Amino acid sequence: MKKLVTGIVGSAALLMSASVGSAATLDDVKAKGEVACGVHTGLAGFAAPDDQGNWKGFDADFCRAVAAAVFGDASKVKFVPTNATERFTALQSGEIDLLARNTTWTLSRDTSLGFNFTGVNYYDGQGFMINAQKLPGINSALQLSGAAVCVQTGTTTELNLADYFRANNMEYNPVVFQGFDETNAAYEAGRCDAYTTDQSGLYALRLTLANPDEHVVLPEIISKEPLGPAVRQGDDQWFDIVKWTLFAMIQAEELGITQANVEEMKGSDNPEIKRVLGQEPESKIGSMLGLENDWIVKVVGGVGNYGEVFERNIGQESPLKIARGLNQLWTKGGVQYAPPVR
Amino acid sequence: MASQDTLHASDPARVSWMNDPKIRGIIFQVLVVAILSAAIYWIWGNTVENLRRANISSGYGFLNGRSGFDVSQSLIHFNADSTFGRALIVGLLNTVLVAVVGVITATILGFLIGIGRLSGNWLIAKICMIYVEIFRNIPPLLVIFFWYLGVLSVLPAPRDSIGLPFGSYLNSRGFFLPKAIWEEGAWLIPAALVVAIIAIFAIARWSYRRQMKTGQRFPVLLTALVLILGLPTLATLAAGVPFTFEYPQQGAFNLTGGSQIKPEFLSLYLALSFYTAAFIAEIVRAGILGVSRGQTEAANALGLRAGPTLRLVVVPQAMRIIIPPLTSQYLNLTKNSSLAVFVGYPDLVQIGQTTMNQTGQAIEVVSIWMLIYLGLSLSMSLFMNWFNDRMALVER
Numbered sequence: 001m002k003k004l005v006t007g008i009v010g011s012a013a014l015l016m017s018a019s020v021g022s023a024a025t026l027d028d029v030k031a032k033g034e035v036a037c038g039v040h041t042g043l044a045g046f047a048a049p050d051d052q053g054n055w056k057g058f059d060a061d062f063c064r065a066v067a068a069a070v071f072g073d074a075s076k077v078k079f080v081p082t083n084a085t086e087r088f089t090a091l092q093s094g095e096i097d098l099l100a101r102n103t104t105w106t107l108s109r110d111t112s113l114g115f116n117f118t119g120v121n122y123y124d125g126q127g128f129m130i131n132a133q134k135l136p137g138i139n140s141a142l143q144l145s146g147a148a149v150c151v152q153t154g155t156t157t158e159l160n161l162a163d164y165f166r167a168n169n170m171e172y173n174p175v176v177f178q179g180f181d182e183t184n185a186a187y188e189a190g191r192c193d194a195y196t197t198d199q200s201g202l203y204a205l206r207l208t209l210a211n212p213d214e215h216v217v218l219p220e221i222i223s224k225e226p227l228g229p230a231v232r233q234g235d236d237q238w239f240d241i242v243k244w245t246l247f248a249m250i251q252a253e254e255l256g257i258t259q260a261n262v263e264e265m266k267g268s269d270n271p272e273i274k275r276v277l278g279q280e281p282e283s284k285i286g287s288m289l290g291l292e293n294d295w296i297v298k299v300v301g302g303v304g305n306y307g308e309v310f311e312r313n314i315g316q317e318s319p320l321k322i323a324r325g326l327n328q329l330w331t332k333g334g335v336q337y338a339p340p341v342r
Numbered sequence: 343m344a345s346q347d348t349l350h351a352s353d354p355a356r357v358s359w360m361n362d363p364k365i366r367g368i369i370f371q372v373l374v375v376a377i378l379s380a381a382i383y384w385i386w387g388n389t390v391e392n393l394r395r396a397n398i399s400s401g402y403g404f405l406n407g408r409s410g411f412d413v414s415q416s417l418i419h420f421n422a423d424s425t426f427g428r429a430l431i432v433g434l435l436n437t438v439l440v441a442v443v444g445v446i447t448a449t450i451l452g453f454l455i456g457i458g459r460l461s462g463n464w465l466i467a468k469i470c471m472i473y474v475e476i477f478r479n480i481p482p483l484l485v486i487f488f489w490y491l492g493v494l495s496v497l498p499a500p501r502d503s504i505g506l507p508f509g510s511y512l513n514s515r516g517f518f519l520p521k522a523i524w525e526e527g528a529w530l531i532p533a534a535l536v537v538a539i540i541a542i543f544a545i546a547r548w549s550y551r552r553q554m555k556t557g558q559r560f561p562v563l564l565t566a567l568v569l570i571l572g573l574p575t576l577a578t579l580a581a582g583v584p585f586t587f588e589y590p591q592q593g594a595f596n597l598t599g600g601s602q603i604k605p606e607f608l609s610l611y612l613a614l615s616f617y618t619a620a621f622i623a624e625i626v627r628a629g630i631l632g633v634s635r636g637q638t639e640a641a642n643a644l645g646l647r648a649g650p651t652l653r654l655v656v657v658p659q660a661m662r663i664i665i666p667p668l669t670s671q672y673l674n675l676t677k678n679s680s681l682a683v684f685v686g687y688p689d690l691v692q693i694g695q696t697t698m699n700q701t702g703q704a705i706e707v708v709s710i711w712m713l714i715y716l717g718l719s720l721s722m723s724l725f726m727n728w729f730n731d732r733m734a735l736v737e738r
Contacts, residue, residue, distance in 0.1 A: 134499060234396065
């Protein structure tokens with residue numbers, strides 16, 4: 001009997017310790033040897049596996065940048081595909097260390113969900129896409145009264161949609177799906193007249209449709225959608241690492257440090273570049289975060305600066321050809337701005 | 343233990359309390375209850391602690407918050423200003439709706455196919471067998487997808503809707519029917535229907551008594567048919583046809599007006615009915631085969647014809663075998679309705695998921711799901727048990 005009781009208490013204690021996550025995410029990540037990064041199940045340009053199964057995209061590269069900062073090796077990422085409804089529980093439960101999945105930064109998500117958003121890696125806005133072949137003459141979202149609209153559940157999109165149609169006194173018929181693929185299939189099958197999500201997503205989706213040229217994205221942008229990576233609340237060190245990885249990529253672009261020239265930039269005479277790349281004597285650029293001092297070299301060497309990652313995945317070098325727009329550097333008319341790395 | 347045995351050695355007739363089955367039973371039950379409550383207490387405490395640590399707010403207060411989203415199909419009034427609590431009620435009603443109509447259709451279909459499989463007609467028996475074997479061996483989700491995507495992609499766009507009799511239309515947005523707009527005096531029609539039903543029950547009772555007394559029979563079925571069709575028709579004419587129809591019209595995007603049955607509901611309803619009917623058919627077949635052949639022969643020997651033999655001798659006995667497994671098929675259908683999320687039918691699970699995502703209250707929503715499905719299943723079981731008791735053969 002005594003043995004049994006000891007056994008029960010022992011296993012309970014074991015469960016208890018296993019279920020309570022350790023506070024230091026950095027230590028956990030280092031022990032695992034990889035960053036578990038929650039990404040989209042397959043959104044072209046942002047995160048989607050290619051024909052060899054390698055994850056490609058803007059968000060996927062951000063995951064790699066964090067891995068490069070922590071390990072000095074951009075390949076040490078475990079990509080965890082999550083759908084719109086799973087993503088938050090995956091982060092809350094500790095299944096992933098970092099969520100980089102087209103997630104809109106909102107007040108309630110920042111507070112009651114127990115997350116911290118580490119910045120905005122893509123300024124987006126919600127739009128509508130229609131099949132111009134089937135609906136000739138529609139060139140504004142304000143003409144959509146009475147339309148059936150496909151939307152994914154659990155998104156800010158769903159709420160903006162309701163607000164927009166109410167504000168404009170228009171009727172609509174929501175067709176709500178849980179999965180990205182089911183929503184796309186229903187739109188393609190003609191179940192809905194319009195598809196709504198962030199404009200970046202619409203452009204990405206359009207390319208995957210059978211006849212992309214038949215579909216047009218309407219000009220109206222009905223919401224602000226600042227998309228950014230998120231981490232769990234309560235671990236400031238990890239929050240700082242992810243936040244400054246994004247800032248470092250933006251800073252690198254500002255300073256003209258690219259994936260190709262980062263090694264030779266290490267010898268630059270510019271004191272700012274030397275500081276950012278951790279080449280100053282007694283540099284604390286990394287140790288203040290719990291990283292190596294040349295971590296920014298590894299980040300830029302691993303994935304490139306912000307502009308390179310943007311152009312390669314969703315910009316002019318990609319099939320999506322999304323213009324930089326708001327995502328241009330602040331020096332060039334956009335709003336991407338990094339606090340000083342010092 | 344050994345020391346206790348020696349203590350009682352002076353009284354050989356008394357058994358050690360350790361070996362008394364009654365006391366042992368109590369001890370083990372107390373032990374199980376204690377371990378169970380300790381486990382629940384620990385899980386509860388651990389959850390609360392982890393939620394607090396992760397800075398996740400908890401509690402059921404979110405149910406009173408403004409939902410902010412719209413639902414495509416709702417039996418009660420709902421819009422984005424309604425609360426999350428009301429949204430979950432909408433979901434529950436949608437689940438109940440698809441479960442109830444699904445159970446009715448599956449039962450009718452299942453009985454027909456089950457009896458068809460026993461038919462002497464080779465073609466009917468084989469068709470029924472193929473039906474059962476196909477649907478019993480496919481996962482229900484695939485059947486739902488077949489109905490949703492398979493049928494959706496074949497049906498034409500709203501502009502080329504297929505016109506059906508009585509001003510109804512079929513297109514990729516669903517099935518459109520004319521809607522009756524009731525006018526003054528319309529209450530006469532449902533009232534007539536109620537009167538007809540009461541009259542049928544009274545006539546059935548009277549005819550049974552008369553048959554017991556005199557042996558004479560009365561054509562109850564025919565009378566019932568005449569009453570249930572005739573009385574409402576008379577009432578309609580008497581009130582001067584108190585309704586008009588609103589027909590579906592071609593709108594900018596879709597047919598407007600009339601009532602619309604959405605493809606999400608149709609595909610889920612048809613898939614669940616067809617899938618479950620295959621299982622019910624097998625249960626019905628087993629029930630009928632379970633009545634020994636001697637019963638039929640005895641009835642024939644008494645001079646009963648085939649119809650009364652089936653109705654009075656075979657079916658009542660078969661029902662005893664059929665009802666208990668039928669209950670679990672009904673429960674399966676109800677629970678399978680949660681596959682609605684894959685076709686976007688706003689059932690309890692789908693709306694719960696939306697709520698979970700907008701509020702982040704995963705544990706609370708999951709607990710509501712579990713409670714509601716448990717409640718649905720238990721009430722259905724209770725009803726079927728009551729029905730079973732009524733149908734069970736009373737031995738005299």
